[in-house]
Amino acid sequence: MNSMEPFNVYPLYDVNIVKGKGCKVWDDKGQEYLDLYGGHAVISIGHCHPHYIKKMTEQLNKLGFYSNSVINKLQVELAERLGKISGYEDYQLFLVNSGAEANENALKLASFQNGRKRVLAIDKAFHGRTSLAVEVTDNPKIVAPINDNDHVTFLPLNELEPWEKELAKGDVCACIIECIQGVGGCNVVSKEFAQGLAAACKKYGTYLITDEIQCGYGRSGKFFAHQWLGIKPDLITVAKGIGDGFPMSGVLISPEFKPVFGRLGTTFGGNHLACTAALAVLDVFEKEHLVENANTVGTYLIEQLKKLQQSEPHIKDVRGRGLMVGVEMDIPQGEVRKKLIYEQHCFTGGAGTNVLRILPPLILTKSDVDDFLYRLKKVLDNYPADSNAE
Secondary structure (H helix, E strand, O other): OOOOOOOOOOOOOOOOEEEEEEOEEEEOOOOEEEEOOHHHHOOOOOEOOHHHHHHHHHHHOOOOOOOOOOOOHHHHHHHHHHHHHHOOOOOEEEEEOOHHHHHHHHHHHHHHHHOOOEEEEEOOOOOOOOHHHHHOOOOHHHOOHHHOOOOEEEEOOOOHHHHHHHHOOOOEEEEEEOOEOOOOOOOEOOHHHHHHHHHHHHHOOOEEEEEOOOOOOOOOOOOOHHHHOOOOOOEEEEOHHHHOOOOOEEEEEOOOOOOOOOOOOOOOOOOHHHHHHHHHHHHHHHHHOHHHHHHHHHHHHHHHHHHHHHHOOOEEEEEEEOOEEEEEEOOOHHHHHHHHHHOOOEEOEEEOOOEEEEOOOOOOOHHHHHHHHHHHHHHHHOOOOOOOOO
């Protein structure tokens, strides 16, 4: 007899993770793993944080969900707290459910505001999988014909001239950038480029959107990655780390944008349980100084990886900021990740063919870093020095 099965969209590791605590997870056989992936940069305060569990349980015992047709004080509290911790108290907050949805709404707001249709994005950009978000994603393989609407021009990272040339045409609705690229391989936007782009956007009436879905929310060692660059975007999108695993996202919207009833909407966005998750995350951020920790431990991680690079011929480059780090190797990252999981019991991410992407919970310690480097070195040392497996 047939039974319905999950639609097979991911190649899966043969590991069934059933439990988590802090920076560790366990499979159904009781094997412990060091988690330097955080379920794709989602686990910001660590797995199963006691404060998070307490707050979520209390809220579930009161009310899990009601629609956005009534007052929800938790949304008001979250907006106040997020504005304060991020330094954007004069901005407005629209809550939705996923990173792609946040980017869709940011692009939509920009287009409503200036009436334009064109978007500029960075080569290798990833902004999500829904209609407009996937169109501004530089991967033709995941863009269906129905999404391919000629709205987007992809331009090189950190080369201002081509961006200014396109902006000067006067028809660009928005520029969307990740200040540290995720899927693109942890490439970092330079200060000069960011400031030049922000000025050019102002000059030509184009809105600047920073996609802070992966690089934001404390991961870079400041609340937002763009805060290292001295710019103030018109729209900022957040997701991943905002709810420590509860599906949630948001758009921070400059005061220049005035809301119009009926333009935007959401069924699940900003629901009671989601807001509780986000508030619990901010409690832990503040109490445990996680943004500062991401900076301190991230700096240590990058220093130690660069030190390892001196003696490890397979490491070609180390880049990123805070706890968002890319290690470029001369060996396919897929092979290295498999060995890290199956032999060294350690989860990491990947980008492109050869970049190992490290996205741990923001509670990572220096001793966790040492532990990871020991495991990584063991894997890399097993490859012959001239393996050049590109």
